[in-house]
Amino acid sequence: MTSSLFEKLWQVHVISELGDSEYLLNIDRVFLHERTGSIALLSLEESGRTIASPENVFCTMDHIVSTRLGRNDNTEMPGGEKFIQATRQAAERAGIQLFDLTHPDQGIAHVVSPELGIAQPGITLVCPDSHTCTLGGLGALAWGIGSTNAEHALATNTLRVQKPKSMRVNFNGTLSDGVSAKDMIIHLISLLGTAGGSGYAVEFAGEAISNLSVEARLTLCNMAVEFSAFTGLVAPDEKTIEYVKGRPYAPSGEQWDKAVAHWQTLHSDPNARFDQEVNIDCKDIKHSVTWGTSPQDAMPANGQVPNPDELQDISSTRREAMQRALQYMALTPGDDINSVKIDAAFIGSCTNSRLSDLRLVADFLRGKKVADGVSAICVPGSSRVKREAEAEGIDKVLIDAGFEWRESGCSMCFYAGGETFGPNKRVISSTNRNFEGRQGPKTRTHIASPLTVAASACAGFIKSA
Amino acid sequence: MEKFITHTGIAAPLLRNNIDTDAIIPSREMKTVSKLGLCDGLFAVWRYLDEKARIPNPDFILNQPGYADASILISKRNFGCGSSREHAVWALKEYGFKCIIAESFGAIFYRNCIANGILPIQLSSEKIDQILRHKNNEIDIDLRSQKISFAGESVVFELAGNDRESLLEGLDPISSTLQLSEEINAFRNADQKKRTWLY
Ligand code: SF4
Numbered sequence: 087m088t089s090s091l092f093e094k095l096w097q098v099h100v101i102s103e104l105g106d107s108e109y110l111l112n113i114d115r116v117f118l119h120e121r122t123g124s125i126a127l128l129s130l131e132e133s134g135r136t137i138a139s140p141e142n143v144f145c146t147m148d149h150i151v152s153t154r155l156g157r158n159d160n161t162e163m164p165g166g167e168k169f170i171q172a173t174r175q176a177a178e179r180a181g182i183q184l185f186d187l188t189h190p191d192q193g194i195a196h197v198v199s200p201e202l203g204i205a206q207p208g209i210t211l212v213c214p215d216s217h218t219c220t221l222g223g224l225g226a227l228a229w230g231i232g233s234t235n236a237e238h239a240l241a242t243n244t245l246r247v248q249k250p251k252s253m254r255v256n257f258n259g260t261l262s263d264g265v266s267a268k269d270m271i272i273h274l275i276s277l278l279g280t281a282g283g284s285g286y287a288v289e290f291a292g293e294a295i296s297n298l299s300v301e302a303r304l305t306l307c308n309m310a311v312e313f314s315a316f317t318g319l320v321a322p323d324e325k326t327i328e329y330v331k332g333r334p335y336a337p338s339g340e341q342w343d344k345a346v347a348h349w350q351t352l353h354s355d356p357n358a359r360f361d362q363e364v365n366i367d368c369k370d371i372k373h374s375v376t377w378g379t380s381p382q383d384a385m386p387a388n389g390q391v392p393n394p395d396e397l398q399d400i401s402s403t404r405r406e407a408m409q410r411a412l413q414y415m416a417l418t419p420g421d422d423i424n425s426v427k428i429d430a431a432f433i434g435s436c437t438n439s440r441l442s443d444l445r446l447v448a449d450f451l452r453g454k455k456v457a458d459g460v461s462a463i464c465v466p467g468s469s470r471v472k473r474e475a476e477a478e479g480i481d482k483v484l485i486d487a488g489f490e491w492r493e494s495g496c497s498m499c500f501y502a503g504g505e506t507f508g509p510n511k512r513v514i515s516s517t518n519r520n521f522e523g524r525q526g527p528k529t530r531t532h533i534a535s536p537l538t539v540a541a542s543a544c545a546g547f548i549k550s551a
Numbered sequence: 552m553e554k555f556i557t558h559t560g561i562a563a564p565l566l567r568n569n570i571d572t573d574a575i576i577p578s579r580e581m582k583t584v585s586k587l588g589l590c591d592g593l594f595a596v597w598r599y600l601d602e603k604a605r606i607p608n609p610d611f612i613l614n615q616p617g618y619a620d621a622s623i624l625i626s627k628r629n630f631g632c633g634s635s636r637e638h639a640v641w642a643l644k645e646y647g648f649k650c651i652i653a654e655s656f657g658a659i660f661y662r663n664c665i666a667n668g669i670l671p672i673q674l675s676s677e678k679i680d681q682i683l684r685h686k687n688n689e690i691d692i693d694l695r696s697q698k699i700s701f702a703g704e705s706v707v708f709e710l711a712g713n714d715r716e717s718l719l720e721g722l723d724p725i726s727s728t729l730q731l732s733e734e735i736n737a738f739r740n741a742d743q744k745k746r747t748w749l750y
Pocket of ligand 1: 149194195215217434435437495496500517518
């Protein structure tokens with residue numbers, strides 16, 4: 087029998103079939119954070135239940151914590167310290183590993199779990215956070231869930247899951263210079279729409295995927311949820327195995343060899359069948375930037391803002407949405423996106439705040455300056471990324487260029503009532519969501535690759551590197 | 552959990568694609584470590600002219616005459632996409648919504664609805680239009696027959712069997728799963744011998 091990567095991952099974890107394409111799956115690891123994980127822990131306690139396997143549960147502080155240097159429990163978000171303290175106490179009572187504010191491994195959940203080797207190829211990992219799909223970049227079956235389902239996973243080591251259909255997206259050919267994983271996923275979403283992956287587990291394959299670094303694959307899979315996919319996946323290969331090797335929670339010795347032998351079976355067989363297959367020619371992928379308020383509202387970073395009235399084959403709902411987005415973003419159809427001035431540049435988030443991202447940005451910024459009037463901020467994805475970047479002098483390059491250098495966390499990737507760039511401010515951002523108000527009330531977000539963010543920061547307007 | 556068998560209520564149309572959970576409840580409205588106290592923040596950006604002072608925006612559907620007591624929401628494609636925050640469902644529930652009808656749903660949001668006893672109904676745009684044409688917007692929903700009735704017309708919908716059962720019976724999925732403990736333990740014992748490095 088030939089199987090797809092997804093089918094293999096699924097089969098390893100099926101405990102039983104519950105009927106109507108619902109399955110009881112074994113869950114190998116659970117990750118929590120102080121924003122939604124805290125509620126899951128407290129609610130579980132209230133119900134009088136306990137965590138079935140606390141050794142497989144990890145918790146970090148990322149969403150609400152301040153990212154200012156010299157931070158403590160006080161946050162920018164009013165009342166945020168309640169979440170931090172409640173999470174700390176609940177984690178302690180539950181006996182789970184907590185990456186607290188001052189822990190050397192603190193950071194954004196989806197950055198921490200791969201870098202510590204908690205996320206590994208072939209495992210199921212869930213977290214009450216939609217970007218858990220990031221970890222599909224390692225070949226893990228990982229997806230975001232709500233707090234109640236997190237409780238379920240904690241109490242039972244399992245989840246009841248409706249089996250998704252399978253899709254493969256083949257990225258054929260090679261990428262143009264400087265075009266990144268971020269541009270690839272934005273391109274895909276703009277092509278098929280934000281609902282394009284709805285109901286599917288999506289495997290990314292093809293030459294361009296093999297060529298990507300493991301960190302770039304994490305970036306790619308990070309936005310699978312923006313494509314409405316159940317999750318994204320990349321088959322583990324030698325690069326993946328090399329990446330996991332030696333990490334604190336990775337297997338070692340004899341266990342390592344056994345794990346690797348299993349991981350090497352995790353790929354789609356040559357004749358594997360998919361419910362849908364999509365082919366993308368990599369030479370069509372440009373440096374991309376979003377113009378609107380949905381990740382599908384994307385365009386080449388040197389193109390013109392589209393005109394909804396000139397597009398023939400769109401629904402009236404889509405036309406209205408485009409008009410609304412243009413209004414929110416204060417853009418006029420036909421505008422040269424390169425002439426659009428920015429107020430701020432943000433490098434961070436679980437999409438693009440890993441060491442490889444920061445290296446790329448530093449290489450570009452060396453000897454350059456952020457344009458006057460642009461407030462530029464870089465927030466490393468984890469405390470480990472921050473330390474490693476500092477050891478390489480990346481912090482210095484960024485600070486010299488005019489960037490602010492922060493402690494790790496989600497920071498201004500989203501607005502929790504604390505820090506924001508401000509109303510009507512235009513931000514170019516390496517994050518994953520450009521929804522209305524995502525970075526603050528009336529803040530206008532353009533998402534792009536870290537390189538495009540850095541180039542724009544220096545130009546003072548949107549610009550591809 | 553409260554059972555969902557039948558429901559009669561006012562349906563409020565919120566006809567946009569891709570209404571994300573940030574729009575259903577902005578992050579800044581999730582103020583405490585609790586599932587309660589969220590309904591004031593529901594759709595805060597659209598619902599209030601001044602969010603802080605809570606001054607209602609008369610243009611927003613739930614502020615319009617006849618819709619304040621809506622318990623059914625009708626939307627378009629991909630309702631509840633984006634962030635996994637279950638707060639979106641908790642806020643809708645606390646406001647009084649029992650059922651969301653849309654062309655499609657964000658997957659995590661859909662699961663969160665089932666987990667909280669809210670009925671998510673996926674319908675074609677034609678069927679949604681048929682419901683919307685009906686002006687007196689009180690509609691009847693019967694989950695047993697999977698039928699929505701209004702003004703002498705009706706449309707049928709389909710819900711996966713397990714989800715239907717779980718809503719009809721008001722089941723607590725954790726209790727149901729804990730009853731399968733033996734099977735789970737047997738699986739994990741066997742798995743532990745195969746994937747030794749994970750246990
Ligand atoms: S960095 Fe942004 S997208 Fe990622 S987990 Fe944090 S808030 Fe969510």
